[in-house]
Amino acid sequence: MADAIAVRGLVVDRGGRRVLHGIDATVPRGSVTGLLGPSGSGKTTLLRAVVGVQVIAAGTVTVLGAPAGSPPLRHRVGYLTQAPSVYADLTVRENARYFATLHGRDRAEADRAVADVGLASAAGQLVGTLSGGQRSRASLACALVGEPELIVLDEPTVGQDPVLRADLWARFHALAATGTTLLVSSHVMDEAARCDRLLLIRDGRLIADDTPAAVRAAAGVDDLDEAFLRLIRAAEPDPSGEAR
Amino acid sequence: MNPRILAATVGRILRQLRHDRRTVALLVAVPTVLLTLVYYMYADQPAPPGQPSTFDRIALVMLGFFPFIIMFLVTSIAMLRERTTGTLERLLTTPLAKTDLLFGYGIAFGLAGAVQAGIASAVAYWVFGLQTAGSSALVIMIAALNAVLAVALGLLCSAFARTEFQAVQFMPVVVAPQLLLCGLFVPRDEMAGWLQAISDVLPLSYAVEALQEVGTHAEPTGTMWRDVAIVAAAAVLALVLAAATLRRRSG
Numbered sequence: 001m002a003d004a005i006a007v008r009g010l011v012v013d014r015g016g017r018r019v020l021h022g023i024d025a026t027v028p029r030g031s032v033t034g035l036l037g038p039s040g041s042g043k044t045t046l047l048r049a050v051v052g053v054q055v056i057a058a059g060t061v062t063v064l065g066a067p068a069g070s071p072p073l074r075h076r077v078g079y080l081t082q083a084p085s086v087y088a089d090l091t092v093r094e095n096a097r098y099f100a101t102l103h104g105r106d107r108a109e110a111d112r113a114v115a116d117v118g119l120a121s122a123a124g125q126l127v128g129t130l131s132g133g134q135r136s137r138a139s140l141a142c143a144l145v146g147e148p149e150l151i152v153l154d155e156p157t158v159g160q161d162p163v164l165r166a167d168l169w170a171r172f173h174a175l176a177a178t179g180t181t182l183l184v185s186s187h188v189m190d191e192a193a194r195c196d197r198l199l200l201i202r203d204g205r206l207i208a209d210d211t212p213a214a215v216r217a218a219a220g221v222d223d224l225d226e227a228f229l230r231l232i233r234a235a236e237p238d239p240s241g242e243a244r
Numbered sequence: 245m246n247p248r249i250l251a252a253t254v255g256r257i258l259r260q261l262r263h264d265r266r267t268v269a270l271l272v273a274v275p276t277v278l279l280t281l282v283y284y285m286y287a288d289q290p291a292p293p294g295q296p297s298t299f300d301r302i303a304l305v306m307l308g309f310f311p312f313i314i315m316f317l318v319t320s321i322a323m324l325r326e327r328t329t330g331t332l333e334r335l336l337t338t339p340l341a342k343t344d345l346l347f348g349y350g351i352a353f354g355l356a357g358a359v360q361a362g363i364a365s366a367v368a369y370w371v372f373g374l375q376t377a378g379s380s381a382l383v384i385m386i387a388a389l390n391a392v393l394a395v396a397l398g399l400l401c402s403a404f405a406r407t408e409f410q411a412v413q414f415m416p417v418v419v420a421p422q423l424l425l426c427g428l429f430v431p432r433d434e435m436a437g438w439l440q441a442i443s444d445v446l447p448l449s450y451a452v453e454a455l456q457e458v459g460t461h462a463e464p465t466g467t468m469w470r471d472v473a474i475v476a477a478a479a480v481l482a483l484v485l486a487a488a489t490l491r492r493r494s495g
Contacts, residue, residue: 014495051337055493069337069492079337085330089260101252102338126263142334 004029004181010059019045020204032176034195035185036072042204043185051079058114088128092138103146111164115147153184169194189225209233245343253348275310275364283372300343304459305428311357311391319398320411336492357391378458394480403489422448447478
């Protein structure tokens with residue numbers, strides 16, 4: 001089957017600085033792919049290019065067989081921005097229902113998305129009065145509500161307690177089992193182990209595109225955090241010497 | 245545009261407004277308070293012979309100003325909030341068309357402006373005895389149209405603002421010259437030629453002229469309908485320009 005996302009030679013400049021230096025990567029359909037890398041490495045920029053809101057300098061991004069951001073894809077792709085992008089002066093339910101309507105879904109589906117992120121009891125609360133973790137789950141509900149074929153999530157589990165994080169990851173895998181493709185960014189290495197595949201990015205360059213097991217094997221260590229460090233050192237013999 | 249998405253967007257914006265009780269209270273109360281000030285300012289001023297009283301002349305034009313000033317500010321900030329909170333970026337990845345969003349704001353805040361104008365007009369006519377030769381319904385219609393124009397200008401200007409500080413600065417830039425040159429302070433035909441020329445290209449001048457027509461003519465005049473059409477066209481033009489400056493992709 002064709003890949004859900006194919007990125008070829010992607011170059012992006014932001015604010016006069018090169019942020020992505022020619023990324024080549026693919027994301028298979030029906031999988032959970034983790035996009036891992038330190039803060040400032042270009043994760044959000046890559047995700048923005050995938051959902052088609054990023055101006056790109058060179059390269060192509062093909063999503064579900066169409067150019068990223070093309071109108072037919074807007075029904076098929078769900079996007080969670082890094083900062084919770086929901087209306088603080090609406091309730092959780094009103095937010096979910098609005099985004100459901102944009103995707104042609106009904107109220108029942110909006111309410112189900114709210115329940116799926118564990119906010120059923122807070123559905124009538126204004127988003128502005130929620131805790132940070134609840135607020136980002138409200139935002140997540142709005143990304144899941146249209147049952148998109150591709151879900152792009154920028155750090156969805158930040159600020160969530162361990163139990164909720166485990167629940168959310170279980171939910172991501174349940175979605176993948178039904179054929180949905182998920183691309184999930186994180187800078188927490190212990191989440192990498194939960195992914196089917198990993199894209200490791202540093203300073204705008206891809207340094208690994210493999211399964212967690214293969215990344216461990218390539219680095220020769222069991223711990224993914226340590227494996228990531230070794231891959232960085234292997235890619236850049238003198239990391240301190242490189243101009244930023 | 246998609247009617248279902250447009251309707252949902254109008255509903256969403258009005259729901260946001262409804263949850264913000266203090267803003268609703270300010271929208272309703274401020275015009276009444278200001279009209280009260282104007283009423284007592286001119287209470288002892290004699291009316292020029294054969295002309296409407298000073299209060300009638302000024303209050304009528306002010307009924308058009310309130311929705312214009314307030315909806316411009318409200319819209320600039322609301323649209324900037326969409327940008328800074330990331331909701332705009334997310335909306336642009338959904339099936340929502342740019343015109344759904346912009347006309348959604350135009351309709352929602354246009355309705356809010358109409359309600360505001362309705363309440364302010366009720367106070368002006370019933371409490372302060374405002375007299376106009378023409379119908380109060382026309383006054384409210386023109387005031388509501390001013391609200392739509394202000395929303396459209398606010399949406400367009402918010403494209404050029406990156407922060408709230410910048411957005412608020414557009415108010416003196418866009419609103420103040422239109423207030424000064426609209427003909428309330430100095431009749432337009434008594435201004436210097438170059439001021440008249442500027443006044444001629446500012447849409448609020450036509451809204452004020454339309455209100456003055458209602459003030460002095462029992463039946464709607466051709467001039468009034470022409471002015472209404474100009475204001476409506478300016479609003480649509482500003483909305484189209486706002487759509488053209490709204491980019492799905494950004495750096």
